[in-house]
Amino acid sequence: MSIKVLYFASLRETLGYSHETLTLPASIATLGDLRSHLARRGGVWEALDEGRNVRAAINQEMASPDKAVADRDEIAFFPPVTGG
Numbered sequence: 001m002s003i004k005v006l007y008f009a010s011l012r013e014t015l016g017y018s019h020e021t022l023t024l025p026a027s028i029a030t031l032g033d034l035r036s037h038l039a040r041r042g043g044v045w046e047a048l049d050e051g052r053n054v055r056a057a058i059n060q061e062m063a064s065p066d067k068a069v070a071d072r073d074e075i076a077f078f079p080p081v082t083g084g
Helices: 009-015 031-039 043-048
Strands: 002-007 019-023 055-058 074-078
Touching (some): 002 031, 009 043, 009 074
Parallel strands (some): 002 074
Antiparallel strands (some): 055 074
């Protein structure tokens, strides 16, 4: 399965990536699985750990960790945003 992952705002700056294309192992079926997979890279990638306040969307729709990830999905990770 191949997906595109986008990183926004402070996550983009922390990780040093705005996007990447990944080929995922078969063991990654959900958004939560993907997030854990990325966090296991260690170092700055721990910003995506499960306990961190990070939002996610699949194909531009907000998604929960149990949402399935499919081939060619576009996944976006971003910190919570406040307005004023």
